[in-house]
Structure formats: C-alpha cells, structure tokens
Amino acid sequence: MADLRTHAGMWDELVDEHGQPRPASAALVEQLALLGMAELQQRQDLAELDIVGMGITFTVYSDGRGIDRAWPFDIVPRVIAADEWRRIEGGLKQRLRALNMFIDDIYNDQRVVADGVFPIELLEHSVNFRAQCRGASPKFGVWAHICGSDLVRDADGTMYVLEDNLRVPSGVSYMLENRAISKRAFADLFSQQSILPVDGYTDELKRMLASLAPDGIEDPTVVVLTPGIYNSAYFEHSFLAQRMGAALVEGADLVVGDDDCVYMRTINGRERVDVVYRRIDDMFLDPEAFRPDSALGVPGLMRAWRAGNVAIANAPGAGVADDKVVYAWVPDLIRYYLLEEPLLANVPTYRCLYPDERNYVIEHIGELVIKPANESGGYGLLIGDRASRTEIDDAIANIEADPRNWVAQPILSLSTAPTMCDGELEPRHLDLRPFILSGSAQYVTAGGLTRVALRRGSLVVNSSQGGGSKDTWIVET
C-alpha cells in the first residue's frame, strides 16, 4: 500500500512524479501507509455512518421526485501548502474586487464600455443581466457578497480559475461538515501539524451580512431565504441559518408592507427584516419584478431593495458577471479597474460569439471542452476527446444556433488525489471551490470544498452527477 499510484503525465496533489510525498502531504502520506488499507476502509465506513447519522444529505431529482442522498465523502484529504494558499487567496480577493467594480459599473455609468474595454453587445443576450437593477447602488459598491470560484490544477501544477459562481453558490456547508468528519477520521494528524481551521466561515458570513444592513440599524435582523425543503441545497440553507442563528425563511414567510419595508410573519406578528441572504435565483425573487408565476419569492422585494430598506445578498443582477463569456474578460477587468496584473490565471477561453474564435472551436472541437455560457451543475458540458460523433454534431449545431451561449476551453488535465475506490487507493480527478466573502472587508475560506470525480477517468465532479468530496487541508510547512 505504501506506493500511491498516480496517472502518468498528470499532477497529483499528494505525491510528486517520483511517487514521493509533496512536503505539505508528508505526514498524511506516512499515516496512510501506517494505517494500511483495511484500517482506512474501516475509517471510511465509519465516516459514512457519521454522515447518515448526522443527516448530511443532498437532494437529487429523478422521475420528478426529490430524493435525499447521503453526502458522498472520501476520507483521504486533499492537501495544499499554506504559502501556496496565501497566493491563491490574494488572487481571489483581487478577482472579486474587480468583478464587483464591474457589476456596479455595468448597472450604473458603464465606464468600462465607454473606455472600450468591454464590448456592450455581449450583454444584449445575457440571461443574467437585469434591467430592473439599473441605477441601483448597494452598500460598499458590492453586489457579489458570496462567491464560489472553481479552481483546477493543470498537469504542470498551475492553478486556474475555471469559473466564478456569483449567483447562489453552494457547497460551503459541506466544506464545514467534511472537516468535522475528517477530524474524527484523522484526529492524530490534526494534533501533530498545523492545519488551518475552517470553522470561522459562518461567523464571517454573519458579520459580513450584518454589515450590509441599511444605515442606522443597530442590531440588524438577518434571514436566509430558501426555496424550501425540496431544493437540492436545502440542507445547506438550514445549516447556515442554524450556524448564524438566523431565521430560515421561505417566500411565504416574508411580506413587504405599504412602507416598502420587509417583514417576516412570526408568532408575535410582523417583524422587520434588514438583510436577506437569498438562496433563490433572481428570476424567482419577486413576482412583481421578475417571473410573475413564481410562488417562491416575495412580492415587492425589489421595491424594498431599491428603496434601500433591505439588503439582498447576493444583490439581484450580480449574476451578470457569472457568465462564461464575461469570464474571458476578467483579466482585462482586473487590469482596468485595479491597475494590477492578475495574480491567478484564467483558462484561455474561446468565445463562439466571434466568427474567428467560433471557427477555431468547430475545427478543434476534439481538443476542447464546450460549455454553455449560462448553465450550472455541469449540464450541457461536452468534452471533445471523449464525445461520440453524434454528440459532437449536436454540439456544433447548438453552437451555430446560439453562438453567444457557448464558450470553449482547452481540455485541462485536472489534477488527481488518491481516493478510496473499492478498497484501493486510486487517483481521481478533482477541483476546488473556495468561497469569497465581500462586504466592508473581504474573507476567503481556508481551502474550500474539494470535489472529486469518483468514476475512473471522469472529470465531472458535480455531486448531482456522481461526484464526491474531500476535506481540504491547508497545511503550514
């Protein structure tokens, strides 16, 4: 068991190309060898029992029914050296500063357009641009208060930002739960070395949300707005509300009064709400402003927000920058707004909107990953070198029908880490989703949620499509 297998030509997070542990992973790799497979399997089984007992679930949809599944977790953690992490953290903060300045600019003066940096026609067909938000000015100029950016590492060890989730990113509760479970599985290692704690997140989240309250409110009331128990991330909504001591509300629990203030219905009557951490998509937030058929939202919520009587996080319309086409401009936006060079790399991105880039994509489709610009959850993704002829033909037809909605990137060799697979440790591909908070100040989680593709060779890490997860250790070396 001592030698951990890796894939030739790919980066492994725990061991180098000679099979030697990387410095930050040395203690872990030694421990894995010491324990042996039988003991590791036992700890894996115990962890899975903990997950069922603690009710850590996510919901998948099948035949129109939501089914609660136990959260898939692999006990072997993914390790990142603390000094590398500090560089990544700096890059993420820089990125979010620029993205927030961009969103604020787009809904207000559009300097970035006037200065010729960002072509406005890109927003003509944007499904995430909200005309209803024009002229709004949320506190601190921040729109994307909570961001989950997906990071991947290529074969040469470079960390890339793959996408920024600026609407309602989820996964942070699983990051926290994974840590709770992995502390039980590897208690000894936590006492031997310095692994950065992740538990501060919910306090930071609460502080950030409270800072958004309308001016003059002493002890603001923060609520978490959920679409309800049948949402796939309901577990997380409940978890975060619990940890923050905030009320978990559904649309029907809130009402906007004649004074344009938001209230919740309580056993004492109506109580004022100052900050809404919404986990509902823009389009369902307020049937008066967006989809009139939405039963999930709160009629009048946008009115209250525009009047400055309530803060909404993330702000409506923040998703305009959560778009794989806008993504291609992020390095330019960082240079433009901050006069700095990007600290974190963007993956080269071809925009099918432009004929020359589109032709390149169609000609080289076998070497590229094709992505819809506005989908999340991995749906509609095509990996060129694994797709059948029919799938490729369909993808080309889709691109030609709606070029604005498609982008393509080179196929990265996602890094791997040893993962428990049928009683063996096998290398499996993974990514990392850190969470970045922006309010009056910024905060980045220590690591984030590592998602792992459990099927051999698979690059799809989404839990809705058979992905698993790992704890992420930021280790001081």
Next chain:
Amino acid sequence: MLLSRVADNLYWGARYVERADDTARVVRTFTEVLLDLPVGVASSWEPLLAVAGSRELFDAGHARANESDIVRFLVSDEANPGSVVSSVASGRENLRTTREVLPREAWQAVNDLYLYTQRDGESGVDRRTRARFLSRVISESQRLDGVVSGAMHRDEAYELWRLGQVIERADMTTRVLGVRAAALLATSDRVDDYDEVQWMGVLRSLSALQMYQRATRGPIVGSGVVAFLLFDRHFPRSVAGCLERARAALLRLPHPDRTLPAVDALDRLLADLPDSADDGRALDAAMDEVQFALGHLNVAVHDTFVRAAE
C-alpha cells in the same frame, strides 16, 4: 423571534413524535395484558383500534381484524397516518424545517428514530420481536425528549415543542381511559374477574403503574386509576399534569389572553368530572368531551401563532 410556519412545524413535529411514542406504549402493553388473560377471555385486539381512533380507516382496508393485521396497521402500515412508522415520518418531515431552532442532536435523534422505523418497522408486527421494536421506539423518543430538555434554550420554540407534546399526551390518556370505559360497558361477568389485570394494563400503557402504586399505596381499582390519570397533576401523563404544563407554556408565548381560555375550559371540565370508574357510560362520554375541548385548544393555538400573522 419565531416564524409562524416554524412554530406550526415544531408543534406538529412534537405531536407526531409523542403520538409514535404513545402508540408504541399502548401496543406493547396491550400485547402483555392479553398474554395474561386466559384463552377465550376478551382476546380481541379491536380495542387497540379504538384507542388509535382509526377503526374506520382500518375497516376500509381489512376484511378481518386479527392480531397481526391490527398490529401491522398500528405499527408499520404507511397507509395509516397514525401508525408508529407514519407518525415518526411525519414528525421528521415537520422537524426537517425546524433544524435551525432545535439543538443539533435533536435532529440526529429524530433522524435515527426515522431510519430505525423505516428499516425495522415490520419487526414490530411479529410477537417475538414486537416488544424489542416498540421499546426501541420508546427509548429513542425519550432520547429526543432528553436532548430537548437538556440542551434547548427555554425560548418560544421550546415552549411550542412542549405544548405539542403535552396536548398529544393528554389526548392519548383520555383515549386509553375512554376505551377502557367502553370495555366496561361490554363487560361480561367472567371478564370482570380480570378487572385488576385490565386496570393494570391501562396504567402500564401510560407508563403509570409504578407511580400509581407509589402515589396511592392503594389497591389497583378503577376509581383510583381514573382519578390518578385524570387529576393527579404531579404525574406527567395525567390530563391535569399535561394541562398544567400546557398552561405554563402558553404563559411564556405571545398573547396568552387568546389561548388560555381554552385551557380554563378544560380545567373546568375536569373539575366537574365524576372520579368514579364504575359508570362506564359516564366515563366514556366524559373522555369524549375532554378530547373535544383539547381540539378547541388546538384550534386556539393555530389561530394565535399561525394565522394571526397572515
């Protein structure tokens, strides 16, 4: 601050879990009591259906009323919303949306109870494993109660939990007494020889036998049992004890002026009751009245905490 919707879920979550616990106690005891009776004497399982108040639903789905059909219906039948397994599932469904106000271990306890009843529900039917299954349901419910008692802030959420629990409990106590009263009406001389065994069964099914003996130091006779279960406010499953706790909970919740009249009415009703168990008909009618008044209290709770903010 407590959302009306959450208040409603807590109240019903507590009621459903209590219902599962109570039903498990009644079925367990009934099994034991029947084993004590000689062959041919009152060996009908039908009173169990009357306690659960689900005779009609049972008859709709069953041609006969034998032991295993009745016990399955009350313990593991998912088509019966009042079965142990269904009550636990409904309790969990309600409490799922209250996780941020309950102590975390409480959700774990509910979840464990749910997983256990889903997996082993059928083992509650077979006589050989029935007691083990039902005892586990009871002890897991008690674990939940222990977590709530030992770890929950005495806030409004806690009071709503208690309220749901004691209202359900009072309801079950009156049902058990009501069924015993109905059985008295149909008594033949021969069964009467086993009067003491049957009253012991009543006490046992409400986990009251030992406390009755300690508190009264008297023989087990109908009038003593009825008085204990209705009026002894120091016993937590007596109707008076449950009402006292309901009153205390309501006093700590908003607008007691709107809810307490329903408790006052119950207190008055209780005060006017005869404490004699000899007249089965009177006892049966009295229990119906108490249940009816508990229904009024339930409506007052809903109107005050759920409907008022609409």
